[in-house]
Amino acid sequence: MTDSTSRAPRRISIFDTSLRDGEQAPRNAMSPRTKLDLALRIEALGVDAVEAGFPASSAKDVEATRLISEALTTARVATLCRAVRSDVETAVEAAGTRNHQLQVIATASEIHLEHKRGITRRAALRELSEAISLASSLGVPFITLAMEDSSRGSLDLLRATVETALEAGATQVGVGDTMGCSTPGEFGALVATVRGWAPASASLTVHCHNDFGLALANTMAAIEAGADEVQVTLGGIGERAGNTALEEVVGLLAYKSEVYGATTDVKTEGMYEVYTAIRAAIALEEPRNKALFGTYAFATAAGMHQQGMLQNPLTYEYVEPSRFGRETQLLVARHSGRAVLRHVAVQSGLDLDDATVDLLYDKYVLGRADGECVQLGVLREEILSEMAGTTGLAR
Known part of the structure; x- marks a missing residue:
């Protein structure tokens, strides 16, 4: 060099x-x-x-x-x-x-x-x-x-x-x-x-x-x-x-x-x-994985990565999204972990015990269809609806 x-x-x-x-x-x-x-x-x-x-x-x-x-x-x-x-x-x-x-x-x-x-x-x-x-x-x-x-x-x-x-x-x-x-x-x-x-x-x-x-x-x-x-x-x-x-x-x-x-x-x-x-x-479709400009260039659905990024984005973000007019995306898919679920619960003012977290994890994380990714806001609405008793979560 x-x-x-x-x-x-x-x-x-x-x-x-x-x-x-x-x-x-x-x-x-x-x-x-x-x-x-x-x-x-x-x-x-x-x-x-x-x-x-x-x-x-x-x-x-x-x-x-x-x-x-x-x-x-x-x-x-x-x-x-x-x-x-x-x-x-x-x-x-x-x-x-x-x-x-x-x-x-x-x-x-x-x-x-x-x-x-x-x-x-x-x-x-x-x-x-x-x-x-x-x-x-x-x-x-x-x-x-x-x-x-x-x-x-x-x-x-x-x-x-x-x-x-x-x-x-x-x-x-x-x-x-x-x-x-x-x-x-x-x-x-x-x-x-x-x-x-x-x-x-x-x-x-x-x-x-x-x-x-x-x-x-x-x-x-x-x-x-x-x-x-x-x-x-x-x-x-x-x-x-x-x-x-x-x-x-x-x-x-x-x-x-x-x-x-x-x-x-x-x-x-x-x-x-x-x-x-x-x-x-x-009329060019946006690629999903292109460097800097891909749809998911600054997104992750992997539980291990999300756990680190929730503590400090620096753990898995060397390139700063805002420097390129982009935003970090934490997406929920079946490869996500309990950390993102607990994060959403805390942000929603919910204090969940481990048993409830496990039930929600099985249904709203592991239960995702192959290839399905949703924003944290969607997961939040699902959890709030569940905790309101509208979808019949066994508790």
């Missing part, structure tokens, strides 16, 4: 691509007005860049990019382009040049050169140079080299791509684990190598996918290796298994800043609300 004891944490730039990579996944399409609303919500979290879309791909992306570029006040507006003149021109027409971060995709692996593009390395470098030179001549202030499939490209190809882009006017180098096939060790080493090729004046961004569930780990390895910016999406939405989740990077750095020697300016408390708005926009 990074030794951060001798210096202040580095500030990591947060580039949100929920509205571009997140939107291009199946069933995630959003209207331009919806994207505008979400872009403003994402900006309010404190991110540094909001990627509006891929303008050359559709008229709706052009409209969304125009709306978002006109509305953002603190974050950069970002676009994605192929290394094609018309793509660059369309992006600049849609987003203008004020605070515009234009990404130019480079074919950065031999696999893509041969099987996707069917072009030579020389041709790929030539088109890249022309596209970046055009963007620079049009006055775009932030130009990112987006090396697609970096993690499968040879170092020789990657270095030539980086040097070509910087010479043409790129201000940032992007390393992408497009297929989500790298391990943290591999990706960290790659980022460190690429970082060594670029001058300090050129920042380095990373874009990771989650095909093996390693997007967060690879992104954190990249930060350790010197990445200046990370490209993320709320909830990890995106192509195939998704992208690195914004909330996981921000949350981890909020708790482990001293370990990684890095921090961000993103407000943790508002992220879940924005994620909920995105889910509503794309």
Whole structure:
């Protein structure tokens, strides 16, 4: 891990691509007005860049990019382009040049050169140079080299791509684990190598996918290796298994800043609300067990855990729910214990003997159907009704 004891944490730039990579996944399409609303919500979290879309791909992306570029006040507006003149021109027409971060995709692996593009390395470098030179001549202030499939490209190809882009006017180098096939060790080493090729004046961004569930780990390895910016999406939405989740990077750095020697300016408390708005926009069901944002990420129905948490939440809550706009939930299911039942009884002003507790436990805890979970308030009403003699508990 990074030794951060001798210096202040580095500030990591947060580039949100929920509205571009997140939107291009199946069933995630959003209207331009919806994207505008979400872009403003994402900006309010404190991110540094909001990627509006891929303008050359559709008229709706052009409209969304125009709306978002006109509305953002603190974050950069970002676009994605192929290394094609018309793509660059369309992006600049849609987003203008004020605070515009234009990404130019480079074919950065031999696999893509041969099987996707069917072009030579020389041709790929030539088109890249022309596209970046055009963007620079049009006055775009932030130009990112987006090396697609970096993690499968040879170092020789990657270095030539980086040097070509910087010479043409790129201000940032992007390393992408497009297929989500790298391990943290591999990706960290790659980022460190690429970082060594670029001058300090050129920042380095990373874009990771989650095909093996390693997007967060690879992104954190990249930060350790010197990445200046990370490209993320709320909830990890995106192509195939998704992208690195914004909330996981921000949350981890909020708790482990001293370990990684890095921090961000993103407000943790508002992220879940924005994620909920995105889910509503794309009709995405909330997962039950997702880190930080899962329905039950801060819930427990296990008796042993509940016993500890009733004494002090710290026993089983390292991450504070309120820090992420969430709340602790103690749910009653057949794995709950007597501790939660006694807690509810005391809160209801009831002084129950052990025999009554056992009877209530058998009926209202062990008696729950498989998979049934209820809030403590429901258990309270059940107990009060029982003690009032309305359900015939044998006493």
